[in-house]
Amino acid sequence: MKQTSVTGYPRIGADRELKKWTEAYFRHELDRPALLQHAAELRRRQWHRQRETGVNFIPSNDFSLYDTVLDTAVLFGAVPQRYHDLGLNALDTYFAMAKGYQGTHGDVHALPMRKWFNTNYHYIVPEIDGETVFACGSEKPFAEFTEALEAGVRTRPVLVGPFTFLRLAENRSDKPLRMLAEELLPVCRSVLLRLEKLGAEWVQLDEPFLVTDLTEDDLALFRTLYDGLLATPGRPRVLLQTYFGDVRDSYTQLTGMDFDAIGLDFIEGTENLRLVEQHGFPEGKTLVAGVVNGKNIWVNHYEQTLALIHRLEQAVEPGKLVLGTSCSLLHVPYTVHNEPDLAETFREHFAFAEEKLEELAELARLSDDAAWATDAAFLRNRAILARKQDAAFRFNDVRAAVSSLRENDFIRRPAFEERRAIQKAALKLPLLPTTTIGSFPQTSEVRALRRDYKAGRITAETYHAAIRQKIADVIALQEEIGLDVLVHGEFERNDMVEYFGEKLDGFLFTKNAWVQSYGTRCVKPPVIFGDVRRPGPMTVDTIAYAQSLTDRPVKGMLTGPVTILNWSFPREDLPRREIAFQIALAIKAEVADLEARGIRIIQIDEAALREKLPLRKCDWHAQYLDWAIPAFRLVHASVRSETQIHTHMCYSRFEDIIRDIDDMDADVITFEAAKSDLSLLDVLKAGHFKTEVGPGVYDIHSPRVPERAELENIIRQLIAKLDIHRLWVNPDCGLKTRGMKETVPSLKNMVLAAQACRK
Ligand SMILES: CN1c2c(nc(N)[nH]c2=O)NC[C@@H]1CNc1ccc(C(=O)N[C@@H](CCC(=O)N[C@@H](CCC(=O)N[C@@H](CCC(=O)O)C(=O)O)C(=O)O)C(=O)O)cc1
Ligand SMILES: N[C@@H](CCS)C(=O)O
Numbered sequence: 001m002k003q004t005s006v007t008g009y010p011r012i013g014a015d016r017e018l019k020k021w022t023e024a025y026f027r028h029e030l031d032r033p034a035l036l037q038h039a040a041e042l043r044r045r046q047w048h049r050q051r052e053t054g055v056n057f058i059p060s061n062d063f064s065l066y067d068t069v070l071d072t073a074v075l076f077g078a079v080p081q082r083y084h085d086l087g088l089n090a091l092d093t094y095f096a097m098a099k100g101y102q103g104t105h106g107d108v109h110a111l112p113m114r115k116w117f118n119t120n121y122h123y124i125v126p127e128i129d130g131e132t133v134f135a136c137g138s139e140k141p142f143a144e145f146t147e148a149l150e151a152g153v154r155t156r157p158v159l160v161g162p163f164t165f166l167r168l169a170e171n172r173s174d175k176p177l178r179m180l181a182e183e184l185l186p187v188c189r190s191v192l193l194r195l196e197k198l199g200a201e202w203v204q205l206d207e208p209f210l211v212t213d214l215t216e217d218d219l220a221l222f223r224t225l226y227d228g229l230l231a232t233p234g235r236p237r238v239l240l241q242t243y244f245g246d247v248r249d250s251y252t253q254l255t256g257m258d259f260d261a262i263g264l265d266f267i268e269g270t271e272n273l274r275l276v277e278q279h280g281f282p283e284g285k286t287l288v289a290g291v292v293n294g295k296n297i298w299v300n301h302y303e304q305t306l307a308l309i310h311r312l313e314q315a316v317e318p319g320k321l322v323l324g325t326s327c328s329l330l331h332v333p334y335t336v337h338n339e340p341d342l343a344e345t346f347r348e349h350f351a352f353a354e355e356k357l358e359e360l361a362e363l364a365r366l367s368d369d370a371a372w373a374t375d376a377a378f379l380r381n382r383a384i385l386a387r388k389q390d391a392a393f394r395f396n397d398v399r400a401a402v403s404s405l406r407e408n409d410f411i412r413r414p415a416f417e418e419r420r421a422i423q424k425a426a427l428k429l430p431l432l433p434t435t436t437i438g439s440f441p442q443t444s445e446v447r448a449l450r451r452d453y454k455a456g457r458i459t460a461e462t463y464h465a466a467i468r469q470k471i472a473d474v475i476a477l478q479e480e481i482g483l484d485v486l487v488h489g490e491f492e493r494n495d496m497v498e499y500f501g502e503k504l505d506g507f508l509f510t511k512n513a514w515v516q517s518y519g520t521r522c523v524k525p526p527v528i529f530g531d532v533r534r535p536g537p538m539t540v541d542t543i544a545y546a547q548s549l550t551d552r553p554v555k556g557m558l559t560g561p562v563t564i565l566n567w568s569f570p571r572e573d574l575p576r577r578e579i580a581f582q583i584a585l586a587i588k589a590e591v592a593d594l595e596a597r598g599i600r601i602i603q604i605d606e607a608a609l610r611e612k613l614p615l616r617k618c619d620w621h622a623q624y625l626d627w628a629i630p631a632f633r634l635v636h637a638s639v640r641s642e643t644q645i646h647t648h649m650c651y652s653r654f655e656d657i658i659r660d661i662d663d664m665d666a667d668v669i670t671f672e673a674a675k676s677d678l679s680l681l682d683v684l685k686a687g688h689f690k691t692e693v694g695p696g697v698y699d700i701h702s703p704r705v706p707e708r709a710e711l712e713n714i715i716r717q718l719i720a721k722l723d724i725h726r727l728w729v730n731p732d733c734g735l736k737t738r739g740m741k742e743t744v745p746s747l748k749n750m751v752l753a754a755q756a757c758r759k
């Protein structure tokens with residue numbers, strides 16, 4: 001029978017155990033040996049689970065206490081000196097790089113965090129500087145391989161490959177990447193050899209960077225690294241694993257090199273099938289075909305997948321085709337068995353990580369069976385898929401509204417400068433207005449309140465009264481701090497997307513379907529099962545209540561259509577453009593209701609807009625921006641001139657799409673800037689960006705409190721680069737992950753810094 005392979009497995013635990021242990025460790029409620037022991041038990045359970053379902057190639061070192069890219073930086077010895085200087089133990093040095101450190105040992109920022117390709121997972125950006133000396137700096141892959149072996153599972157260790165590592169790292173040294181590659185090579189070699197000595201037959205090197213647009217320099221860098229690595233005498237067999245797209249720039253190069261196996265994604269990498277069929281696949285090598293979607297949560301379409309496998313069998317030597325997941329299963333929740341409240345009519349359509357393991361096993365068996373079409377497993381799959389249509393929600397009024405949209409529905413009038421003057425006169429804000437991004441700390445008190453309400457332990461009345469009290473407190477606090485534009489704090493929201501998913505028709509939501517977003521933070525993406533419709537106002541009472549408590553403007557706070565779509569699990573039977581327009585119409589109705597209740601500023605967050613920008617430039621507009629930007633415009637096109645529309649984006653690497661961002665035609669945009677260099681500001685200036693901007697002046701992912709002088713200095717740098725009359729002062733992103741302890745002094749310092757700069 002065909003063999004099967006898993007690229008990576010979720011690691012937070014089916015009940016988010018790892019998050020809870022790690023956070024307990026941060027709070028000094030769990031000691032280091034206990035944390036490490038719990039983590040080891042979690043890994044063992046997961047290896048056994050994979051073995052029980054018959055997976056042939058089970059990964060190790062896909063586990064991480066925070067992030068696998070950070071693990072790789074430590075493995076390669078890329079730990080900047082300032083973290084060593086803290087004099088902490090290895091584990092705490094690691095967490096200092098991830099989260100920053102402020103305490104008796106010193107004060108250091110966290111390394112920046114960035115989106116992992118086109119996912120909602122974030123990696124820590126490694127830093128290479130003039131002092132970096134690559135050397136094997138951790139025991140992790142070796143220890144985890146041995147641990148699995150002792151638990152009876154011979155795993156295939158996974159490493160972030162050196163090419164992707166170097167391309168994602170920030171190179172602050174004056175050495176070119178090819179020189180760094182030469183220096184890194186001996187370390188990679190020794191890692192491979194040591195794994196081989198421990199008993200590893202295969203090593204998986206993840207090189208997702210290969211699915212992006214590559215330059216000649218990239219291809220040469222890849223060759224330098226891998227010609228050297230593959231020539232290592234006595235090395236284990238190497239699987240070159242790619243995912244999230246196709247390898248059109250490098251396919252012929254890769255297949256001509258000495259890899260023992262190549263992993264290709266046939267889900268997002270739709271071009272890969274053409275490459276294999278057109279150029280052939282080399283004899284003697286294994287193709288690990290990603291045919292089970294590692295990013296969606298839907299049952300696999302066996303008939304289509306078997307057709308794909310049968311085509312691949314024509315190109316690959318018998319016995320050399322292995323079936324795999326399209327990418328790591330990190331991006332999906334653990335198991336549908338954790339969803340007892342989901343009606344069976346819906347649940348049968350879902351396949352999370354554990355169910356995907358079963359799908360792999362069934363597909364391997366069916367693809368070798370000439371009588372697959374009459375096999376019970378195949379027939380069951382076909383019957384489930386046939387029932388999907390019956391289960392879907394269909395709203396003909398929404399379909400009709402989307403199809404009757406015309407060009408004018410996407411254009412806000414009057415034009416930007418004219419309404420800007422009107423808003424200035426109406427809002428009377430000071431120079432450098434100060435604001436926050438929306439959420440205030442989601443303390444365990446607020447979360448426990450929601451848990452008790454959902455479990456029926458407290459009444460709706462008690463819950464809503466408590467939320468109102470939190471809103472009243474946060475309005476008073478912001479007035480005391482001296483902020484100019486206030487927020488209601490988002491205490492009623494579990495998450496900026498899930499909250500709207502719960503309020504809108506057409507969505508299903510889960511109880512335990514958590515997915516890691518970064519470190520210990522998880523999200524529970526809602527599921528777009530059918531057409532989307534707003535049954536009634538979702539935020540209006542809360543925002544209007546907040547506004548009733550103050551004369552200062554309170555921002556209405558909404559999540560935009562592209563972000564709701566991108567951070568949900570979308571249906572796959574309707575184009576994304578159509579789904580986005582359906583959501584846009586729902587949010588548009590909410591904007592109108594907020595405006596009617598006297599809300600003067602409305603923020604429509606599009607935090608995830610950049611995230612799903614296609615990895616290849618040629619697809620940016622046709623496949624994405626041409627509907628994503630209009631979806632946003634549709635939401636606010638019909639507001640009054642006086643109403644100021646804000647938007648917000650995190651991880652703002654949008655230098656390359658600033659025209660499109662400006663085309664969203666928001667009045668103000670706030671975005672992350674504190675952790676990136678300020679080069680984006682030059683691009684904004686050069687591009688005559690019209691939208692007013694609030695580049696975040698401090699990093700909210702770290703508990704460290706920025707000093708007033710430090711913030712003043714940043715604001716002055718902003719003033720030097722941008723028009724002071726179009727500049728706002730705010731943190732990077734929402735404050736929900738922070739505690740009040742650091743939030744209050746940080747905001748006070750920010751307001752004082754802005755006031756000083758005004759003078
Ligand atoms: C802005 N970001 C977001 C992204 N994606 C989203 N979908 N949402 C985002 O906001 N992507 C990019 C960034 C990523 N950033 C973050 C930041 C913070 C979190 C986060 O804090 N996640 C929470 C879970 C949030 C949530 O849904 N909470 C629920 C349930 C909470 C819970 O665990 N309850 C406990 C009981 C309560 C207690 O005692 O504490 C329980 O049930 O056992 C809620 O608030 O009701 C996290 O903890 O990971 C994510 C991404
Ligand atoms: N309004 C949201 C945006 C996060 S990206 C918040 O403040 O949490």
Ligand SMILES: [Zn+2]
Nearest residue numbers: 607650733734
């Ligand atoms: Zn944000």
